[in-house]
Amino acid sequence: MIALFDIGGTSIKYGVAGESREGFALLESGETASNARKLKGPGIEEKVVRLAEILGTKHPLTGISISTAGMVDEEQGRILYANENIPDYSGLEWKKHMEARFKVPCQVENDVNAAALGEYAYGAGAGCESLLMLTVGTGIGGAIIQDGRILRGHSHSAGEIGYMRMKGSTFQELASTTALVQRAGFLLDEKDLNGKVIFERAKEGEANCVQAIQEICQILAEGIFNCVCLLNPEVVLLGGGIMEQKEYLRPVMDRCLREVMTKEAYENTRLEFASLKNQAGLAGAYYHFLTKQ
DSSP: OEOOOOOOOSSSEEEEEEEOOSSSOOSSEEEEEHHHHHHHHHHHHHHHHHHHHHHHHHHHOEEEEEEESEEETTTTTTEEEEOOOSSSTOOOOOOHHHHHHHSSEEEEHHHHHHHOOOHHHSTTTTSSSSSEEEEESSEEEEEEEEEEEEEOTTTTTTTOGGGEEETEEEEEHHHHHHHHEEEEHHHTTTOOOHHHHHHHHHHTHHHHHHHHHHHHHHHHHHHHHHHHHHHOSSEEESSSGGGGGGHHHHHHHHHHEEEEEHHHHHTTTTEEEOOSGGGGGHHHHHHHHHHOO
């Protein structure tokens, strides 16, 4: 049995799955608050160790696989860099510590890469040869899969598309959920908005919410096309909280992409929306473990 963890600044998802190449199915799963700002990196590690110990009392563990926020050296299983969402996280030796504690193999992968692997193996990207995934949330994360492998780059930072420069700013400052909330708030002259409220009001015909979503989708399309020009993926996969609004967003994004992209690029790039939702990171951690072992 493989113990799986998906670690973020807000929550830690966890589960157990049997070793099988036929598909992905959790035998047990749960979620707990990470309290990352308070616990910091060492406290997060203690929390994951306790969860693994509990899982190990109920299932004979043969491995551990971790999907985590931060820049990851997946060969060493170490956090190279993490921002202020998880303080004191950089340098944490997940693989070394977990293997010493539990005496089973441990694999570690970046959370966006893991989500992309999960969708590639078991979700909306199944069957494709190459995939570009964007996760749109507080910022914009990216992951690139080519011939079944994550494209990592020289220093493990390939796919950091949120930092691309656009219009004198960065892609994520212009096209994330944060940017959508800021834009809608400006147009409506309101505070305390969130993505869910904005989409609910757009569906009711609120013109300013419709406009804010349209503007963000236009910038998303421009950023996607920039990536497509460089990578030529078979599938562009959109994930993150607001992308669960796919019935509303698909025609909007399709129209924006058709307007922005060349005819050849548009006709040869398939747009998909993530289907595994909050299990994508666990599914990707599972697939990553199987392929590494």
